[in-house]
Amino acid sequence: MTNITWDKSLSVEVDEIDEDHQKLVNLFNILSNSVAQDDDADYIDAVLEELITCTVWHFRHEERLMLLHKYQGLMEHRAEHNELIDSVRELQQKFSDDKKPLTQEEIEFLEGWLTGHILGQDMRLGFFLMKVM
Ligand SMILES: [Fe+2]
Numbered sequence: 001m002t003n004i005t006w007d008k009s010l011s012v013e014v015d016e017i018d019e020d021h022q023k024l025v026n027l028f029n030i031l032s033n034s035v036a037q038d039d040d041a042d043y044i045d046a047v048l049e050e051l052i053t054c055t056v057w058h059f060r061h062e063e064r065l066m067l068l069h070k071y072q073g074l075m076e077h078r079a080e081h082n083e084l085i086d087s088v089r090e091l092q093q094k095f096s097d098d099k100k101p102l103t104q105e106e107i108e109f110l111e112g113w114l115t116g117h118i119l120g121q122d123m124r125l126g127f128f129l130m131k132v133m
Helices: 015-036 041-068 074-098 104-132
Strands: none
Touching: 015 041, 015 104, 041 074, 041 104, 074 104
16 A cells, blocks of 8 residues: 655645645545555545545645746746646546556556655745745
């Protein structure tokens, strides 16, 4: 089972962003556990949809902060958000078309999807916001 443990290494040092990320990590862990337990497909689909919906909401939150504080990296960061949403929607579509459980590989893909963005673009954003907020 793949779980993400929240710790300081994932903090971008901006509380309102860290709070969103903790929520996303929590949802990811619920999803990962329900896949490992082979829960009902409707339930897994609901968790996946909740994770995606929260992620979209969170991305808009970050984009608002970037606009408010005139962050130079906005375009690049927003493009990565859009790519991330496209790739997880693709996975969701595949899951609903195939009617097969998510694989461990797909869960690991989602783990990398979430932590990779936090440790990359979001750290750079956090470093900037920390100085201007
Ligand atoms: Fe982001």
